[in-house]
Amino acid sequence: MGRIKKKGTSGQAKNFITRSRAVRKLQISLPDFRRLCIFKGIYPREPRNKKKVSKSATPSTTFYYTKDIQYLLHEPLLNKFRDHKALAKKIGRALGRGEVGDASRLEKTLKPKITLDHIIKERYPTFVDALRDLDDALSMLFLFANLPSTTAVPPKTIALCQRLCLEFEHYLIVSHSLRKSFLSIKGIYYQATIQGQDILWLVPYKFVQRVTGDIDFRIMGTFVEFYTTLLGFVNFRLYTSIGIVYPPKFNASSDERGGELGAFTLEGKGVGSTQQAIEDTPMTNGGLENKSAAAQAEADKVAALPAPETENEESTALVERNEDQVTEAIDTFEVTAQDADVLPQPQASSTETSTLFAPFTFYLSRETPRQPLEFLLKAFGCKRVGWDGVLGDGAYTTNESDPAITHQIVDRPPLPRESLPALPEATASEVPENGAASKPTALWPRATVPGRTYIQPQWVWDCVNQGKLLRPDMYSPGATLPPHLSPWVKPKKGQYDPSAPLAEQEREGEAEEYEDEDLDEEDGEEDGEAEMVSQRNGKKKTNDVLLDRDDEVKVGEGMDVADTDSGSESEEDEVPGEEWDGIPSDAESDIDEAETTRLQHQRELEAEAAGVPVEALNGRTAPKSKAAEARKKAAKKRREEEEEKARLKMMLPQRKRKLLDRIEFSTEKKNKEAELLRKKRRKIEKAKAGGKVVG
Structure with a gap:
């Protein structure tokens, strides 16, 4: 007979240990145990079967690997924790005896220093x-x-x-x-x-x-x-x-x-x-003159070069220049077919992006976030960043009217001059030597400096993420900014890409379907309005007819209540098939013709104002256009593709067919989400083109 194994000495019960047992084994307190585990990078573990690990385990029990706890037994920080615990006991005894001086001395001299x-x-x-x-x-x-x-x-x-x-x-x-x-x-x-x-x-x-x-x-x-x-x-x-x-x-x-x-x-x-060198470089008007003088010197050198004697030399120089231009440009991979894979485009080198803002001098207005802008601008080559003195120390310049400033970052729209407060008077310290007090220079938002570019802070982030300088007019003060997209989210095939044009993402015939939906919605709204008007006029006409009939009622006329069912049946037999709807047929026809004429006239006026043919607006005629033919072809093509897929799917085994169904379901769900986003964007673009405000 083999030896009976003792429970808890092998298997998962040996590989895991509870937190309470680990604390007792290390002989430290629970806060010190947590601190030690954070320092050493040891985290709780979840066993597959808690009942096998510990008999009395509950869902709230925390387990660790037994080898990790054994590894902590030889940690030098354990001695530091024990020394700290012993020092705490000594300080407690000294305070209990009233020896405050001894307690402070013990804390200063015997406190262990922990190094990691x-x-x-x-x-x-x-x-x-x-x-x-x-x-x-x-x-x-x-x-x-x-x-x-x-x-x-x-x-x-x-x-x-x-x-x-x-x-x-x-x-x-x-x-x-x-x-x-x-x-x-x-x-x-x-x-x-x-x-x-x-x-x-x-x-x-x-x-x-x-x-x-x-x-x-x-x-x-x-x-x-x-x-x-x-x-x-x-x-x-x-x-x-x-x-x-x-x-x-x-x-x-x-x-x-x-x-x-x-x-x-x-x-x-x-x-x-x-x-x-940066500090010594004069970046005022003199600095600009030095730049122009250097440029003129380079131009003089080029002019002093000997002219080419023959046409071959000219053509050779032209070819070399073209080759230099071609090699400096970055190649791009264009998609040749609609279903082809999208290749990753080459990015600009780090040396180009690192000097993105090097030739510029920036000035940060008081309302802009100075810390992230200063860090971003300096990280990408800018050496001259100035701001107002109230934002802190370390600015290149605090003078907003400095002529060396090329870009000013502002974060508030231009306001009308009537809503701005008056400029303060010059103080005694600002009075010049001649004694005449001059008013402060009116700058943004009261006035702009000629030659200076005013931009919003998002321009800096978008330029950094795209690795090039973007158009500053799109980020001018008060302008509607383009969407700020995450640079780490790469659009996949079939998904909606907000940065790409809408025409490149639409499936075949999608734009025409959207136009038909818009026309149907407009027609439905017009029909609904016409129906409401006709109902309202009909009710009015009905009331008028009833009033006329009430006036003509004589004695003995009216509604007679029958005592028996046979009496009512006999009355119904007397006038078979006649039911009064409240509106005579002649009146109803007159109202319909009048309302139709009024709606027709209204549609003609709308068509004349919009420059649209009356037939297209009324919807009476639906001439076959190229868009309609394209929609039919696209629908037919999609139908044939679906039929071909269905035939191919029938030849697959059941297991692979179910897998393909799951793939198609997820793909269809993503396509619907992308189509919904494209529809929203199309509606927003249409509203912007029409001058409407989209809420």
Whole structure:
């Protein structure tokens, strides 16, 4: 007879352990156990059969892998937690004896310092592993950087998160690693590519955050403690990889004045010389004159070149120039057939997009979000970003009338001058030397500077996502902005694409069907109105007839009530088939003719005003047009395709036929959704073309 196995020593019961048993085994408190699991990256597990794992298991029981708990037995942080627990007992005894000085001394001298450096090295053996796990870290740290300081969130933690996030943004600006950004209801999404790894994180808007009491900030604080250590290591590696000294110099006074990115000074290979060259370059009228002088010098050099002696030299130069132009352009793959696959189009190189805003000087109005705009503009090559002094320190210029400004970002529509308040009088400090007080210069929204482009903030995001400069007139102040679409959602075949023209997405004959539906709806509305008018006139005529009959009633006439059924039957037999409808036939015909004449006249007036033939508007004649023939051909083609599919489906086995039915069902559902969206867009475009307001 074999040995009987003891229950709970093999199988799933051995592989899993409950949380209470794990806490007893590690001999630490539950909060310390949670903290240790977050640091080590150990999470609860769900066994397949809870009854086999534990006899008294309930749905609320939490299980862990037994090997994970054994791995925690050798963690050096366990000793730190135990030392902290022993120190808490000593401090409690000292406070119980009234020895407050001894308690504070014990807390200062014996408090254990916890470092997570060894855990970072264990969890991320290579730097690429750390970059892959950076999404959640950046989202959490940017969130805490925008939180107000409370008892649960100390100011030191907020300041540390702000410093690490700004250092990471400085690296993205210098290395031009930022790729895309998107404005959503949750916040602003950013995507950067660092050493081939795509990193996506979320930054909340600069609103006042309302911290509620149903959030466990102890758990979130533990994550923040780990993520700050991780981002510190990542920032150090990133800065040293491009030759920049880490940590950068931090100006506390500038940060107090709202400098943020401007409070840091980078030092390293080529960083200081580039910044000094930018600061020394005069970007005023003199700078513009220097540019024109340089352009004139280049033109003089070209004019001084010897002219080609023969026609062959001219043709050779022309061919070379054309070849250069062709090689610089980006090839595009066009679809040759309707059912062909859509090939991914080549994107512009990172060097082109990194200098997208380099030749411009931007000025941010007071109502625009300064922090994300400054970061985006600088990350894509702009070196000169100015704003009003009330937005903070670190601006290139605070003078809105600076002639070097090429683009001004505003976020309010132009208002009539009568609704604007009067300009304030010049103060004593603004009075010039001659003593005459001059009024301040009237700028936006009272006036615009000639040669300056005024745009809304969405222009920056759309240019970044598309990798090119878009038309600024579509983003002018007060204009209806184009849809801001997510750059990560790629339209698939058969789905609705809001960025593509409507004619490219419609199936064959769909536009004509929509026109027929509109005409049917209009005819139905007109028929309904005519029916309501006729009913109203008919009721009026009926009342008039009844009044006339009441006047003519004589004595003895009226409604006689029969005592028996036979009497009523005899009365019915006397006048067979005569029923009074309330309106005589002559009156009804007169009303119908009058109403028809009136509607005909109204339709003729509408057709004359709209420039449409009367026959097409009335719907009396339906001449065969090319659109109708195209609709018939499309319907016939679809019918033949459906019949062919049905014949082919009959030859399939039942199992594959059911699978094909499920595929067709999901495809048909997607097609209906796309068709509904196209119909809405077609209606909106038609309303805009007609000058109507769509609600």
